[in-house]
Amino acid sequence: MARIEERRNKNGEVTSYRFRVSQGYNSDGKQNVIVKTWKPPKGLTKAQLKKEVQKQAALFESECDLGLTVDSSITFRQLYEMWLREYAEVSLKKTTLASYNAMLKNVLKSIGHISLNKIQPHHLSDFYASLLGRAVKTNEAVTPAIDFKKYILVYDGKKYKHERMTQSELSRKAEVSLTTIKVLLKGKAISVKCAKKISDALGLEYKKVFNDVKRDNVSVATVKRYHAIISGIFKHAVTQNIIPVNPCTRVRLPKAPKPEAVFLDESEALRLLDELEDAPEPFRTATMLCLFTGMRRGELCALNWKNIDEDALLVCVRKNLTYTKEFGLVEGTPKTKSSIRDIKISDNVIEMLHEYKKWQDEYKYNLGNKWIETGKVFTNDFGGWLRPDTFSSWFRKFCKEHHFDKVHVHTLRHTAATIMIMNDIPLKVVSQRLGHNSTTVTNDIYTHVIQRADEMAAKAMDLSLFSKKKKDKSA
The missing domain is CATH 1.10.150.130 (Tyrosine recombinase, N-terminal domain)
Incomplete structure (x- = not known):
């Protein structure tokens, strides 16, 4: 039975009632109690009030038993x-x-x-x-306001009056990774936490040597x-x-205009392939495979050699590689269930992968016991996992050097989809190759491309039927 407590004002008058219902005990042995405050309506007689209090208490207890109550103490x-x-x-x-x-x-x-x-x-x-x-702010970051090469030893041919700390020494003293120090020396953003540690280790005033990263709205x-x-x-x-x-x-959410997917047209895609001829491995082959298959960058970086079926001409997507500051590199399942898929490839792609495998085996042999065997198709310099953002950074720099505007790794995926749609590949096949949950997702992303293909289809029908009909009439 619910416990009933009277609540009185300063004058001693009853203004409301508090009902308390016990719901057993939690794992710590503490009693779970649900509380409700009820204020009686005016105009009730003493007998009516007593009856209504009992009724409300019983109703509250019933709601508690059915799980229909809100514990007002939970924030x-x-x-x-x-x-x-x-x-x-x-x-x-x-x-x-x-x-x-x-x-x-x-x-x-x-x-x-x-x-x-x-x-x-x-x-x-x-x-x-x-x-x-x-x-x-989600992840706070800062960029260097000074040239840290004045304080950290790099072989830049310059002489300084004061002694500079080596990168290894700074890494140990500040308790930050060598990668963070290399990023800093390139003038790029690092976390606030690492920036403060580096400032302390070098005896510099943090606020004078770092700038806050300007964030987009x-x-x-x-x-x-x-x-x-x-x-x-x-x-x-x-x-x-x-x-x-x-x-x-x-809640009624604000509407946002749907951004159009950025992609390369066929002539730009062909120019990209030409420019890639002199690009370094593994990025050259990784970029080409990404374009040919439409794979996500994390799926590409997680690809193992055992996931390539040469006989069946398939690339089997089974894993995804992601990176966060909190957990580092994490290998897990792809984005959705439908992202676990087999992508058909051509003999030319298999031949390209054969050539790349020869390069990787030779590189591995020359590196000797420094090589870490992971079985990955695309690796870092020592055979370990290739960070997806490392691939993205290289590709962004490559595109800038070769004058591809506003192009990033995901553009390769959009380009693969666009080329398939413009070449009359059924939307269901495009959706399956991309690993989308449904054709609805594909249709939403590539609406503008589908509309262009539809316009081209209309012109083709016009050229095929009406032009012939006009010729027959004139004859």
């Missing part, structure tokens, strides 16, 4: 911790969880303190509105991603009978 932050423990850490990929947690820092600052039974759609709408048009697409994450957390609360309704279902 969104507590729900997030529950979701993290019961679902996210068990079901999500490490890299996905890392990106979610980075974004959720902003969410918790805004609505983390609000009780679940008080969160309304307008709270979420206000949060989304506050995101639009301003920069939001939050887009509508990013707001929608925030919404999807928050909705997933509330959905967990609904399935656990903590709340009856997901408030995200009643």
Whole structure:
């Protein structure tokens, strides 16, 4: 039976009642108690009030037993911790969880303190509105404001009056990786945490030698991603009978224009292949395979030699490689179930891979015992896993040198899809080769390309039928 407590004002008058229902004990041995405060309507007699209090207490207890109540003591932050423990850490990929947690820092600052039974759609709408048009920090980073070669030893032919620290010494003293130091020396962004350690190790004032990275304003697409994450957390609360309704279902999101996929036309793709002739391995072959298959960069970097079936002419996509600062390189399953697929390739692609394998075997032989055997098709300089962002950085620099504007690794995937669509390959086949969940996804991404193909089809029909009919009439 629900426990009933009277709540009185300063004058000793009963103003409301508190109902407390025990729901057993948790794993720590603490009692789970759900509480509800009920304020009686005015005009009830003493007998009516007594009867109504008992009725409301019994109703509340029944709702508790059926799991239809909200524990008003649970805040969104507590729900997030529950979701993290019961679902996210068990079901999500490490890299996905890392990106979610980075974004959720902003969410918790805004609505983390609000009780679940008080969160309304307008709270979420206000949060989304506050995101639009301003920069939001997820991973804090800085860029060097000075030339650190003055303090870190590099063989640049310059002489300095003061002694410079070697990269290895700085790595040990600051407790940062050699890769971070090399990135710093190139003038690129590093994390705030590493920047402060390096400043301390070199005896420099952090704020004078580093600049904050200027961040882009939050887009509508990013707001929608925030919404999807928050909705997933509330959905967990609904399935656990903590709340009856997901408030995200009643939020009207801002509309965003659909960006058109950037791709190379056939002449640009052919020029790219020509320019790649003198490109270094493994990037040359990696770029060409990415263009021929439409694979994602993470799928390409995770590809093993055993995943290539020469007899069946197949590239079998089974893994995906991702990198985060929190977990480093992580090999897992591809993006979706449909991303696990077999892509048909030609004899020419097999021949290209044969030539590349000869190069890799010779390189491996020359490197001797320094080579790390991972079985990967594309590796770093010592046979280890090739970071997807390393491939992207090389390709971005390559495109800049050869005057390919606004082109990145994912452009190769869009180009593969576009060439297939423009050559009348059925949309279902295109979708399967790309690893999309459905043709709807493919259609949404490549709408403008499909429209162009449709226009070309109309012109072809016009040329084929009406032109012949006109000729017959004139004859």
